Amino acid sequence: MKPAPFDYAKPASLEEAFSLLDGHGEDARLLAGGQSLLPTLNMRLSAPAILVDISALEALRGISIDNGMLRIGALTTHTELKASKEVARAAPLLAEAASHIAHPAVRNRGTFGGSLAHADPAAELPACVLALDASLEIAGRGGTRKVAAADFFHGLFETDLGPGEILTAVEVPVLRKGFRSGFAEFARRSGDFAMSALAAHGRFDGERVHELRLVYAGVDIRPVRAQTAEQTVEGKAVTADLLADAMARLGDDLDPMDDPHASGVMKLHLSGVLLGRVLSAMAGAHR
Amino acid sequence: MTPSREISVTVNGERVTVRVEPRKSLVDFLREDIGLTGSHVGCEQGVCGACTVRLNGAIVRGCLTLAVQADGAEVWTIEGVSDSGEIAALQQAFLARNALQCGFCTPAMLLTAAALLKENPAPTRPEIREYLSGNFCRCTGYQAIVDAVESAASDMTGAGS
Known part of the structure; x- marks a missing residue:
């Protein structure tokens, strides 16, 4: 179908964007x-309307990388994320996950900030920023604030962004010695x-393995950490x-609902398979 | 209520200036305002890939890009890359391998395959399938299309016979 009519504005500055909002x-x-x-x-x-x-x-x-922090502008496309040398070095999880997002033609337009602000519960990047303990930079009339990824995703397509606010960048701590990441998904x-x-x-x-963060997408109304499973493997x-x-303990962390693509039981099973595959790959990466 | 906007877009090397409604998609602009009907409109929700065009050098969904977003940009469609001869090897391979029946998906398949071969001149079959996974064909199945892209790649790199 065609969209209903709307007006269009292309502000040249954040100030102008705030005025429009x-x-x-x-x-x-x-x-x-x-x-x-x-x-x-x-x-x-x-x-x-607009x-x-x-x-x-x-x-x-x-x-850019500055002071141990990788800063990614919100308008960075998935293609740019995948191709960036800085991202490959400082947060390889993001580059790996970007390959799973839609298709090349969509990745050429879709943005990092857009994916986070949209907060689709099955999207890859919200889970990644949670796993990486990233912080999100949000600009508004009153100035700029930073929100931890763990506090940003409130629910189904709901985030911490308030009226008149714009997500401007994401800051990810640069990969530290000994840290590794992994990503996998099942899609139809x-x-x-x-x-x-x-x-x-x-x-x-x-x-x-230590300090492991396991974050699932597609199984709840927002990305969720599997903390029981994390504790089960801590230090082992x-x-x-x-x-x-x-x-076996993943059922304590996840309670996926049925949806048209898979039943909750199937999603829980697939989540276990992913856990085995991803963690094995991460553990094998140093051998 | 929503006044039209004047946009200037360089389409297949020729600059055009027209007024469009903000809600008009890039593919509708190309088809209706410029008369280039080689880019097709299928699902209009970014799933089928039939509307694929090249915007500032990168393939995009013509149904998920507004014409106003292309103001000042350079757009290439199947007509342009066909006339220039850029994708002649791919077109020849599609013909030789019967990689099309109704042809609805073909312009977008060709543009997507051309983008793949530019990034990766010697893709494996799984890489070809993965790259084309956002372009739906409802006639041939994909075997012949993958065959065609593979043979075009080997012809272009001179690796095969």
Whole structure:
């Protein structure tokens, strides 16, 4: 279908963007890459009066490393994320996950900030920023604030972003010595949203794993940490028995609902398979 | 209520300036305003890939890009890359391998395959399948399309016969 009529503005500065958001309130929607917004408009699930195209805001661009922090501008596309040397070195999890997002033509337009602000529960990058303990930089009229990824995702397509605020960048601590990450997902077809996806990040000391974060997407209304499974493996060598134990406890952490793509029982099973695969790969990476 | 906007876009090397409604998609602009109907409109929600065009050098979904977002940009469509001869080897391979029946998906398949071969001149079959996974064909199945891309790649790199 075609979208309902809307007006369009392309501010040249954050100030101008704030004015537009103030002036139009809930009738305005921010447009970045548009790869999630435009389908909902085409399907007429949403009909904003005006789109505020933030793609000209240079402050939202660029990837840099400074003082142990990798800073990724919100307008960074998934293709840029995948190709960045800085990201490959400082947060390889993001580059790995980016390959699983949709298809090349969508990755060329879709943005990092857009994916986080949209907060689709099955999206890859929200799970990754949670696994990496990233912080999100949010600009508003009153200035800039930072929110931990753990506090950003409130629920189904709901985030900590308030009216008139714009997500400007993501800061990820640069990969420290001994830390490794892994990512895998199950989808019906390549590029579809995940039935279950796992982003994992932790420290390895020989065979033993520490400070592991296991974050699942596609199994709840927002990305969720599997903390019981994390505690089960803490400080232990990754063996087949340990993985079986952790998988068995995953039901304490996850309670996936049925959806048209998979039943909750199937999602829980697939989540266990991912845990085994990802953790084995991470543990094997040093051998 | 929503006044049209003037946009200037360089389409297949030629600069055009027209007024469009903000809600008009890039692919509708190309088809309706410029008369280039080689880019097809399928699902209009970013799933089928039939509307694929090249925007500032990168393939995009023509249905998930607004014409106003292409203001000042350079767009290449199947007509342009066909006339320039850029994708002649791919086109020849599609013909030789019967990699199309109705042809609805073909322009987008060719543009996507061309983007793949530019990034990766000698892709494996799984890499070809993965790259084309966002382009749906409802006639041939994908075997012949993958065959065609593979043979075009080997012809272009001179690796095969």
